[in-house]
Amino acid sequence: MSAVKPKDPRANQKARTRAAIIAGAKELQRHGTTPTVEQAAEHARVSRATAYRYFPTKEALLIELSAMTDPAPVEALLANLTTEPVEERLRLLIDTFDGFALAEEEHVRAFTRVSLDTWLRSRRNGEEAPVVREGRRMRWLETVLAPLDELPPERKRRLQAALALTLGGEAIITMKDVCRLDNDEALAVLRWAATALLRAAVHEGPGSAADDSERPTGNGQPQRRTQRPRRPRRAPADSNATKP
Template identity: 40%
Template structure:
């Protein structure tokens, strides 16, 4: 399958953001909107809205998270790259714990929805946070290494990481937080120690 063009990818992101912002506005007004109502508020066709969010549960769960997303980047104050990532993981862990039920709903509805190979991915917000935190070391890493460390860090945060650490591994909330932050620090330290593509080249 051909790669999606940057223009189309950016348009999808803008459309998704418009829907989430519209849902957030309605939620703050005390309304529990349907997907159709959110589409009308966002000036997006209802058909398009349902492609992005097949159910109201999925849309409202994601919109509720969007309302609290601003706190994530505002808490990143460190300059050391390892400490910056630690702050990010800690903050996302706290947000995940506070919004656990909504996030579990989001995972369930996403998995239950039909796959759309051309549709938007989940996790765009999370990847943007990770890349923002890593931005100061982008010049130290090859493009491949930067993508690799960002992808690896995505494994340490969010509801999926919590499901693995708490539901599967049986950790407490505090233990899950410590383990995810420990793994994230190791990932960044390893990336900075091997900033090129040598490791993967040797393993290929």
């Protein structure tokens, strides 16, 4: 069974709709227009109501279009990634993406706030699984971990999910606000955590506790491994007892 809850079956469609709205807004930007949600919707040929589910305000749309969300530096890194050691590939991703996020911390926080607001608004409107992120991190990690052919698919998928915790705005906010670290310390800790997770997954033996002890059930809750009942111990013989 999967170690990660299955994706929403409509997630790909939602992601395509979201991408179309962003593409429409970018096209308007290229022509010198600061796009509104309505204009982006019209350009993408989707309804205004649909566009507002993804971008409830003009601010949300403009933050998505800002330089902070531009994946070009990471995309360029991955396109030219020739090094084979996976640890080095992962370090380059952490340093590039998290380093960029630290340098643009104000935009990171604004983007995170808008994402959370969008999710909450969508849930209040009855949407079960709002799509507020494109999910680029998982795609980037898939490229970085590509040389790990010997890793079982389920373990590799779990590793990707764990490593996603070390990338992006949420990781930066935790390091800065909760742990009170400066930028250099934050990047060093995230780099160390990612490396530790990678090494743990690579050196994990088959049938390990991580594979078997907590398998998800149909409702997404972990199912504990069933343990055999212990036999009651016999009382020790009394050496001083009187023999019959």
